[in-house]
Amino acid sequence: MGLKVYNTLHGRKEEFIPLTEGKVKMYVCGPTVYDTSHIGHARSVVVFDTIFRWFEKLGNEVTYVRNFTDVDDKIIKKSNETGEDCAVITEKYINEFHVEMDALNVRRPTIEPRATGHITHIIDFIQMLIDKKKAYAVDGGDVYFSIDAFSDYGRLSGRNPEDMRAGARIAIDEKKQNPLDFTLWKPAKPGEPFWESPWGKGRPGWHIECSAMSYEYLGEGFDVHGGGKDLIFPHHENEIAQSEALFGRQFVKYWIHNGFVDINNEKMSKSLGNFTMIKEVLAKYPAEVIRMFLLSNHYRSPIDYSEDSMKEVSLGLDRVYAFMERLDHTGIKPCETFNSELWEEFCDAMNDDFNSAKAIASVFEAVKKGNRLLDDAKGIPDESLSKELGLMLHDIRSAAGILGIFLLSPSAYFAAKKEKGMADLVAASETTTTDSSSSLAAEIEDLIRQRAEARKAKNFKRADEIRATLQSMHIVLEDGSGGTTWRFE
RNA sequence: GGCGGCUUGGCCAAGUGGUAAGGCGACGGCCUGCAAAGCCGUUAUUCUCCAGUUCAAAUCUGGAAGCCGCCUCCA
Numbered sequence: 001m002g003l004k005v006y007n008t009l010h011g012r013k014e015e016f017i018p019l020t021e022g023k024v025k026m027y028v029c030g031p032t033v034y035d036t037s038h039i040g041h042a043r044s045v046v047v048f049d050t051i052f053r054w055f056e057k058l059g060n061e062v063t064y065v066r067n068f069t070d071v072d073d074k075i076i077k078k079s080n081e082t083g084e085d086c087a088v089i090t091e092k093y094i095n096e097f098h099v100e101m102d103a104l105n106v107r108r109p110t111i112e113p114r115a116t117g118h119i120t121h122i123i124d125f126i127q128m129l130i131d132k133k134k135a136y137a138v139d140g141g142d143v144y145f146s147i148d149a150f151s152d153y154g155r156l157s158g159r160n161p162e163d164m165r166a167g168a169r170i171a172i173d174e175k176k177q178n179p180l181d182f183t184l185w186k187p188a189k190p191g192e193p194f195w196e197s198p199w200g201k202g203r204p205g206w207h208i209e210c211s212a213m214s215y216e217y218l219g220e221g222f223d224v225h226g227g228g229k230d231l232i233f234p235h236h237e238n239e240i241a242q243s244e245a246l247f248g249r250q251f252v253k254y255w256i257h258n259g260f261v262d263i264n265n266e267k268m269s270k271s272l273g274n275f276t277m278i279k280e281v282l283a284k285y286p287a288e289v290i291r292m293f294l295l296s297n298h299y300r301s302p303i304d305y306s307e308d309s310m311k312e313v314s315l316g317l318d319r320v321y322a323f324m325e326r327l328d329h330t331g332i333k334p335c336e337t338f339n340s341e342l343w344e345e346f347c348d349a350m351n352d353d354f355n356s357a358k359a360i361a362s363v364f365e366a367v368k369k370g371n372r373l374l375d376d377a378k379g380i381p382d383e384s385l386s387k388e389l390g391l392m393l394h395d396i397r398s399a400a401g402i403l404g405i406f407l408l409s410p411s412a413y414f415a416a417k418k419e420k421g422m423a424d425l426v427a428a429s430e431t432t433t434t435d436s437s438s439s440l441a442a443e444i445e446d447l448i449r450q451r452a453e454a455r456k457a458k459n460f461k462r463a464d465e466i467r468a469t470l471q472s473m474h475i476v477l478e479d480g481s482g483g484t485t486w487r488f489e
Numbered sequence: 490g491g492c493g494g495c496u497u498g499g500c501c502a503a504g505u506g507g508u509a510a511g512g513c514g515a516c517g518g519c520c521u522g523c524a525a526a527g528c529c530g531u532u533a534u535u536c537u538c539c540a541g542u543u544c545a546a547a548u549c550u551g552g553a554a555g556c557c558g559c560c561u562c563c564a
Contacts, residue, residue, distance in 0.1 A: 011493090013505090031564080044564040074562070154492095157559080163491050164560075206562090228564030233492085235563095258564070259494090260557095267558080296512085297502070302495085302557075312501065312513050319512085322526070349503090358503050361511035368511090368528085375520095375528050460522055467524075478525050487525095 003058060003351045005224075006300060008232060008255040009156055013353055018223045019253060024060040026052070026224035027214045027252075029231055030112070032069040033093035034078050039276045039290075039305055040228070040261045040268060041097075042104060046291055046404070047258045047299045047354075048226050049106045053402050054350050064109040065217050067210060068094055071115050071203050076192055086193050090114075100278045103287045105404040111217055115209040118216060119195045122204045125212040125246070126184045126197075134245040138175045141187030141200040145238070147180045150245045156255060157233035182238055184208050207238035211251075215243065225252040229259055229300075261294075262304045276305060286416070289314045292405045295356040316364070317405070318417075320396070323367040325410035327393050330379060334397055335390030342366040343395040346402075356403060363399055363406070366392050414487065421488030425473060444475065448484055451477075 003016040018024050028048045031041055048066075055062045070090040079086045094114075115122070126143055129135035134149045147153050153161055161180055183205035188194030194201040204212075214222065220243070227236065236255065243251040260267065263274040281290055293313045297303040342362055349358035370392050377385055400406035408416075422437045447466050454462040467477055476489045 029564080032562085038564080040564045042564085047564095072562090158492055159560075160491080229494095230559065230563055233560065260564070262557090268563090300494090301502090304501085308513090309501065316512055326527085355503075358510075361503065364511055371527055372529090455522080458522075464523065476525060479521075479523095480526085489525095 003054075004353055005254050005256065006353045007253075008257050009252075011158075014254070016254065018060065019221065022060055024055045024062045024224065025065075025218040025222035026055070026062065026226065027065045027067075027210070027218060027222065028109075028225070029210060029227035029235065030066040030068050031093075031097060032072050032074060033090045033097065034072065034074040035093065036277045036279065037093075037097055037100060038268060039263075039278060039281055042100070042278045042281075042290065043261050043294045043299075043303065044226075044228050044258050045101055045106055046104055046294045047356075048256075050295060050356060050403060051224075051226070051256070051299075051354050052107065052109070053404070054354060057402055062110070063218060065111045065113065065214065066109040067213055068097075068112060068114045069206065069209065070094070071193065071209075072206065080191075087116075090116075096279075100282065103282055104278075104291050105287065105407070113213045113217065115204060115213070118209065118213050119204065121216050122208055122212040123185075123195075123197050125208060125215065125242070126204075128246055129184065129242065132246060134242075135184055136177065137185075137199045140175070141185070141202050142175060142183060143185035143199055144176055144181040145184050145242060145245075147178045147182075147241070150241045152244065153180075153241050154237065156237050156240055159233060159237070182207065182234065184242075207235055208242060210235075210239050211242040211246075214239075215247075220247040221250050222252060224254045224256060226256040226258070229257045232257055258299045259297075259302045262302055264306050265304055281305075285310050285314070286420070288405050288408070289317055292317055292360070292403075295403055295405070296360060298353075298355055298357050300353075316360075320363060320367055320406055321408070321410045321413045323370055324393065324396065324406070325414065326374060327370070327389055328410055330374065330381060330389075332381070332386055332389045332393055334394035335387055336394050340366075340388075340391045340395050342392060343398060346395070346399050350402065359399065359403065363396060366396065417488060421474065444470065444473075444486065448477070448486060452484060 004013045005016045006013045026048075028044070030045075031037055045066075052062060052064050068090070071086070075086050075089055078084075078089055082089070126135060129145065130137065130143070133146075135143055135145045137143045147161060154164075161178075164180060185197060185199055185202050185204060185208075187200055187202040192203070194203055214225070225236065225239075232255075240251050261276075262268070263272075263276050266272055266274060268275050278290075289310060293305070293310060294303070296309075296313055303309075342365070345362035345365070346359050349355045349362055352358070370389055373385060373389065374381065381389060396406060419437075422440060426437055426440060447470060451463045451466040454460070454466065470477060470486065474489050475486050478485050478487070
């Protein structure tokens with residue numbers, strides 16, 4: 001089965017056929033770098049990162065462009081407030097963005113162009129639009145795109161320019177020929193950053209950078225353009241207008257838009273004060289849990305961030321790693337002879353409009369099946385079972401490469417969890433004696449030793465007391481054939 | 490006002506015509522000194538409601554109710 005993609009342009013799933021076989025060109029709108037990124041940015045980036053990986057896995061050579069908007073009114077506002085130069089501000093938030101995305105195991109796009117690095121291209125683009133009578137400059141140095149010169153305006157967002165003109169929310173601007181005309185170039189006020197242009201000192205409008213930069217790196221038309229749902233109108237609608245008005249051909253074949261992240265079932269908003277930043281979330285949960293959470297719903301559906309949902313994802317992650325650890329202890333090695341049922345299901349899910357939620361479910365199904373097989377074999381698999389489990393492990397690893405989760409060795413995963421639990425425990429103990437992690441670990445090990453002795457002496461009362469003591473420290477004991485192990489719950 | 494979306498078990502959530510994935514939780518069982526983990530079974534004769542199309546609908550059509558998003562910067 002081939003890949004199917006939901007195309008916002010037509011409102012339905014379509015078979016994915018790139019313009020050039022074996023090559024996929026995609027452009028995704030990146031952040032405006034005037035502030036710290038929030039969990040919603042993370043979703044968009046993680047979703048498209050996964051899509052990028054899947055295109056590659058299907059054998060395509062992918063050119064992935066994700067821009068930084070580094071010239072914008074909000075940046076200027078921030079600069080005026082802080083006294084910092086715009087370039088200092090944008091550099092700071094670009095670095096921050098990279099650090100956070102690296103933590104979320106997001107691969108860098110092929111190219112990450114910045115608007116300020118492409119002013120010449122932008123000016124050329126605008127000039128071509130003016131030459132084609134698709135845009136006009138007015139006194140004062142503004143340049144506008146003329147909606148009336150592009151008959152298809154409104155197609156992507158399903159809007160009718162007539163209706164919108166009637167809407168009360170469009171500000172009337174006397175300089176515009178049509179109130180819906182949008183800015184391509186705006187003149188600089190004193191103190192604002194500017195570039196020289198045929199229309200005087202000024203800076204580009206928001207939409208034009210994406211048309212100009214995508215043209216620069218991907219050409220007049222390309223395969224995929226993505227971004228958050230909120231960008232459909234006006235941003236992407238305007239990009240289409242600019243690019244198609246100029247080149248007279250289809251700009252983008254497939255438009256892909258991701259849904260929002262809600263916080264406790266509410267939209268993130270300034271008035272609610274619930275903007276949840278990536279760095280806050282990273283401080284609270286392992287990056288892998290966050291990434292898995294972001295992929296646990298279909299990318300077009302809203303997803304709700306809450307303590308409960310994060311906890312649930314975390315437990316699910318434990319389950320997968322516990323299985324891999326079990327395979328490890330049984331001496332199973334990944335083996336790669338042919339693909340298993342898991343891999344087929346995983347591919348079907350990903351091919352169905354990048355259904356990562358379903359893809360993750362296929363991993364859980366394999367885990368259950370694998371556990372059952374191991375139980376049936378009393379933990380001692382014969383050769384054919386070892387092979388089957390090895391295959392399963394191999395396919396979980398393959399899925400991990402796409403999803404960007406389940407990539408750690410189980411021992412590293414559980415070691416990190418222990419370390420975190422230990423740190424929390426030390427931080428929580430308000431005793432005057434400064435408990436360090438190492439002395440705490442020794443204490444735990446000692447209690448476990450005492451319990452082992454008690455059990456040997458059939459003193460189960462004492463053994464259970466020790467278990468209860470550790471339980472109160474959120475430590476769970478597991479008595480296995482090879483002795484007692486412990487973990488944080 | 491215009492445009493779009495959503496409503497699936499206690500909770501989260503897949504599922505666009507063929508008879509309800511998966512996770513978390515709960516309960517019962519196996520295992521265990523007792524647990525934990527794992528496994529097995531039970532937890533939706535039914536998918537907000539009403540009507541229609543069809544041999545067949547959670548899935549298509551029409552209507553109702555509730556919720557949400559975009560139309561202004563926003564992932």
